[in-house]
Amino acid sequence: MKLLIIEDDINLANTLARGLTKQGFNCEKAHDSHNALLVAKTFLPTHILLDMKLADDNGLTLISPLRNILPNSHLVLLTGFASIATAVEAMRLGANDYLTKPVDMLTLVKALKGVSDAISDLPVDPATTVMSTERLQWEHIQQVLHSNQGNVSATARQLNMHRRTLQRKLQKKPVQK
Incomplete structure (x- = not known):
């Protein structure tokens, strides 16, 4: 394929x-x-x-x-x-x-x-599907934050999220898998 x-x-x-x-x-x-x-x-x-x-x-x-x-x-x-x-x-x-x-x-x-x-x-490799939705969300937020050079306001706008909500999520420790 x-x-x-x-x-x-x-x-x-x-x-x-x-x-x-x-x-x-x-x-x-x-x-x-x-x-x-x-x-x-x-x-x-x-x-x-x-x-x-x-x-x-x-x-x-x-x-x-x-x-x-x-x-x-x-x-x-x-x-x-x-x-x-x-x-x-x-x-x-x-x-x-x-x-x-x-x-x-x-x-x-x-x-x-x-x-x-x-x-x-489906024959799907379980090692690639272990990540939880919370971890995926954390990874996505980090990726968008990085693409905005650490600008929290721009990241919040891009994620369609209130800036304070994003700041609270960023203060939490990353979720493990």
Whole structure:
């Protein structure tokens, strides 16, 4: 299975590629809209993992061009800014699934393989699915904080969270797995 990961956060893209390679995917990465279309034309992936927010671009605008190039690829939109409106729009444009960050590896693999939650016998490496949702949230907050050079106000805006709430979360010790 060939997977194209379209994610502007290079660290997250690398982490996803490592984890999904362990799950049997041959991964290529693109970090912007232009490169995503070029890689899609040359790599011809069977699966696409698309971030909704790509720097100044919107991943929703990439769904139709990707569908024109790869009409049979399984496309999953991944977002940290979920809403019913964007989920409906993503499906209308041709996404097969819509997931919110942070996402655990089991859910991600199931979505990429197009498997419903009723099926639980997927061969997924348990070492990659151990992290709790609290730990994933902590990791995501740290990642966004780092991308904002430690600016708590900018991070709170990006996470759509009140600044004081974010400060309280940052004062707590990180959750172990």
